[in-house]
Amino acid sequence: xxxxxxxxxxxxxxxxxxxxxxxxxxxxxxxxxxxxxxxxxxxxxxxxxxxxxxxxxxxxxxxxxxxxxxxxxxxxxxxxxxxxxxxxxxxxxxxxxxxxxxxxxxxxxxxxxxxxxxxxxxxxxxxxxxx
Numbered sequence: 001x002x003x004x005x006x007x008x009x010x011x012x013x014x015x016x017x018x019x020x021x022x023x024x025x026x027x028x029x030x031x032x033x034x035x036x037x038x039x040x041x042x043x044x045x046x047x048x049x050x051x052x053x054x055x056x057x058x059x060x061x062x063x064x065x066x067x068x069x070x071x072x073x074x075x076x077x078x079x080x081x082x083x084x085x086x087x088x089x090x091x092x093x094x095x096x097x098x099x100x101x102x103x104x105x106x107x108x109x110x111x112x113x114x115x116x117x118x119x120x121x122x123x124x125x126x127x128x129x130x131x
Contacts, residue, residue, distance in 0.1 A: 015102055021055040028061055037063035048077065078123035085112060085119070 014030060016023040037043050042063050047053045049071055060066060069076050089108050095101040112119065 015098060015105075017098060019050070019052060021052045021057045024052055024055075025057075025059045028059065028064065032061040032064060037061055039063060048080075075125050078125065081122040082112075082119065085115065085122070 014027045016027060031037075031045075032043075035041075035043055039062070042065060044065050044067060046067050046069060048069050052058070053066075054068070074080050086105075086108060089104050090101065093104075095104075
């Protein structure tokens with residue numbers, strides 16, 4: 001089967017309460033289990049250059065290969081430009097629990113589904129096509 005034509009069968013988000021190597025290791029473990037990483041199923045994960053991504057304490061499960069984006073290359077990660085839209089309902093707010101924050105994020109994602117033009121304006125690079 002042509003690898004370029006394979007569809008991503010499973011998508012998911014990992015919401016974590018902190019951004020540090022300890023939590024990254026837990027995400028790596030969960031991700032590896034969720035996608036079934038093995039010696040026969042290898043996964044390429046593209047990450048930015050956050051210090052906690054490159055920490056010597058990061059434990060990358062066998063079968064996951066990390067590739068880091070070049071520094072200062074927002075055109076390679078268009079989603080970075082969306083944070084202002086995503087985190088708008090979260091700014092300067094206090095949440096009693098991760099579940100409360102998740103509920104607000106889910107509602108915000110529903111709003112974002114209808115903001116196609118605004119999203120396109122933020123992420124419209126000449127080489128990116130939309131279907």
